[in-house]
Amino acid sequence: MYHSWLDRWDEQRARRGEEGKKTTDFVLDAERAFPRAKKMASIEEFCVLADQAVADPAFFDEPSGSDQGFERKDGWLKFPSDISTDIEANNLVWAKITESGSFDQAMVIFHHWNARARNRQIANFFSLLGVTVVEIAMPYHFERSRPGSTHADYMLSPNLGRTIQSVRQAVWDGRKLIRWLKSEGYREISVLGMSLGSWVAGLVAARDSAVSKASLFLAAGSLADMVWTGRATRSIRASLEPEIGLADLRQAWGPLDLENYAHSLARPDLDLHVVLAKRDKVVLPELSERFMQRLKDAGANPNILALNCGHYSLAIPPYILLVGLSLKRFLS
Incomplete structure (x- = not known):
């Protein structure tokens, strides 16, 4: 009875999240995704560049010498992103700092x-435990939102190139912030990602040796599979499906697939913590389980907490309390 109610609650929350989401045009936009790419007309050409990006260990390395422009005031940090987009507000990164x-x-x-x-409760809780919390705005979110948009439709969309650019921008921004934190004297850096944020946090942890702990909430490996099967991304699939199949989408978004970086996430100096929801309709449990197996096959030993709730109901008691205690033990 309780879990039936929980499933209905999650479905109602998902329906509210659909408000304002519309189908939009399928676009390759390779020149946004890949440096020096030329305008192209075929998905096959796009996938060749995607394969090259997966094999390129520097694809998520931000430019050297880009540590200028940090401004800190009244608990806020802002700095220029090293990827410039046609949305001016998105080119300035904002982060809320809760000092410990x-x-x-x-x-x-x-x-x-x-x-x-942002989540003031999480920030305040961990700051009291001696962890300084920095909540960064991902591309097209919060202060970086696109004017007139009802949701972050440029972060994840049927525009294949812009989606890669946006996630890559989020990774670059996160790594730039981590360099600043290290320069300020912080000895240990952890990352926490939630849902789509877990893809960004995972890519940051995989590529940045300064990160010693990574906690991924509601995570899986293949972003393509999540979009294709997830409850929250039906409008994106509706735009994609007439133009591209899942197999091609997996290859096109290969640079964003955490399974492709399993061996980097399994490095011995990185601790992994994963929170999964067994009744998740947004990030399906079978996708998460496949990712966990890939990590284990690569030699990782993730600390996994699997709760019998849905994607959205993870945020309500008692589940959120169990998550908080598990994360507390992991960080300490």
């Missing part, structure tokens, strides 16, 4: 897709 009074540990939080507000 200690330089032992800082945790960077990447929120879920279409987040409306």
Whole structure:
């Protein structure tokens, strides 16, 4: 009875999240995704560049010498993104800092897709435990929102190139922030990602040795599979399906697939913590289980908490309390 109610609650929350989402045009836009790419007309050409990006260990490495422009005031940090887009507001990164009074540990939080507000409760809780919390705005979210948009439709969309550019921008922004935290004297850096934010946090952790702990909430490996099967991305699939199949989408978005970086996430100096929802309709459990197996096959030993709730109901008691306690033990 309780779980039937929980499933209905999640479905109602999903329906509210559909408000304002519309089908839009399928676009390759390779020149946004890949440096020096030329305008192209075929998905086959796009996939060749995607394969090259997966094989390129520097694809998520931000430019050297880009540590200028940080401004800190009244608990906020802002700095220019090293990827310039045609949305001016998106080119300035904002982060909310909740100080702990200690330089032992800082945790960077990447929120879920279409987040409306930062999580003051999480920030305050962990700051009291001695962890400085930095909540970064991902591309097209919060202060970086596209004027006139009802959700972050440029972060994840049927525009294949812009989606790769947006996630790559989020990774570059996160790594730039981590360099700043290290320069400020923080000794241990952790990342926490929620849903879409877990893809960003996972890519940051896979590519940045400064990260010693990564916690991924509601995570899977293949972003293509999540979009194709997930409850929250039906409008994107409706735009994609007449133009591209799932197999091609997996290859096109291969640079964003965490399974392709399993061996990097399994490095011995990185601790992994994963929170999964057994009744998740947004990130299907079978996708998460496949990712966990890929990590284990690569030699990782993730600390996994699997709760019998849905994607959205993870945020309500008692589940959120269990998550908080598990994350507390992981960080300490």
